[in-house]
Amino acid sequence: MKDPTEILTGVIFYSHLTSKRKEVAAFMAHNTLILMVEGQLSIETAGGKTILQKGDIMLVGKNQLATLTKIPSAEGNYETIVIVLQEDLLRTIALEEKIEVREPYTGSPFVLIPPNDFMQGYFQSVLPYVRHPDKKIRASMGMLKVREGVTLLLYAMPSLNSLLFDFSAPYKIDLKKFMLSHYHFNLPVEKFAQLTGRSLAAFKRDFKKVFDAAPRQWLLEKRLVEARHLIEKKNKKPSAIYLDLGFESLSHFSRTFKKMFGKVPSACIPAL
Structure with missing residues (x-):
């Protein structure tokens, strides 16, 4: 199986490695939701390092350049589910829900989502699709799952509005x-x-x-x-x-x- 596997083109990915440490450089162009199913993921940027352990759910803000180190567990397994929150979909949600961002987001681009039954249940509902990539998920159904994920994120942390729905261009930096x-x-x-x-x-x-x-x-x-x-x-x-x-x-x-x-x-x- 190709790793990572695209379950829904450009949107839902499943990464599964066995007993093999892997390091890659990546540009995360979109807001990205990650569930650490097994193993450990280190995300290192110029601003520091963030480590995800088994069971962690994290939202990573867009436009991040990072080195990703994928480390299998002691049993030799590494498994993640990655959901890319593309800007076109977020714009549609913002319009439909009349969401306005009045203040720019000033927090960390790496947000650990507090454990809750809703997010855990959400990823459990995605698992059958990612573990059986031969059973093709319809695009319409896949996008419904992504919308559900955004809704549950905002339910868990309403303050994420300003991170998810900031569509301004990057400001001029040093x-x-x-x-x-x-x-x-x-x-x-x-x-x-x-x-x-x-x-x-x-x-x-x-x-x-x-x-x-x-x-x-x-x-x-x-x-x-x-x-x-x-x-x-x-x-x-x-x-x-x-x-x-x-x-x-x-x-x-x-x-x-x-x-x-x-x-x-x-x-x-x-x-x-």
Whole structure:
């Protein structure tokens, strides 16, 4: 089975790993509801680390760049249900329910939902679909389940209104601080611009002022310099770091590394 499995395209996902720790970089574009069924999930961002244990339910705010570490339980199982609360659906709910957000959300983007029978029952009703992906869930039924989840979230924590229904564009943030914290994520320049609250043209203009370089060139050089540091000073293997530094393949990493430093990454490994 592909992991994670899409139960409803782009909306409901089921992740099931057995006795295998896995670390991935991810961009969480939408508000996302997670149930930790088994094992442990570590979500690390520039702002800190959040850990989900068995039974935890968490709402993660949109536009988060994170490193996800999936850790199986002592019995060797890892299992999560992930429900993506797409903005189009949330806009529809806001219109139908006449929901208005008067104050911006200022809390943590990682909200642990207090245990309650309603949310537990909700996820129990989703489990049959995710554990039997061959039994295709109809899109209309799937979206009803998502709407139900939003309703129960607001019942449990009415204050989540301002997180779920904030449709404003990201405000303009400190570009230098953001890029130095997130350069290793494999995202197009257009996405970095969006996340810093800028148009692409404004992002390139501000980037040039801050770093005196074009974004793509700076990103490549920053990642390669960090790679060399990790290999030479931290004894990291090239195969263990290229994905974490935003390179899509080991061969591409090796070619660009050699072009910049005149030798392949493996030649930088300190002799024992």
